[in-house]
Amino acid sequence: MLLGTLGVFFVLRATVTLVLQGMAGFYTPTVLTCAMYGAPGVILGTCIAFPVVKHISQQAFRKVLLCVIAVAGLVCLVRALG
Secondary structure, X not given: OHHHHHHHHHHHHHHHHHHHHHHOOOOOXXXXXXXHHHHHHHHHHHHHHHHHHOOOOXXXXXXXXXXXXXXXXXXXXXXXXX
């Protein structure tokens, strides 16, 4: 249940972010070119993740997610301090 909820959340959040950034004029030709280079990797990673995620327990997923959030928070803190 947690994985499905997170998936829906990230799709909705990404959609809103894309629309708002587009309305603000953030999409220059350079940005769109970089996005097109990254798109195949994102699509491939998503396609590979769906079959793999079925074999990961929710408890293990939560631990990995907690680690990712902790590392991201630490990176933000280090960047903010120095």
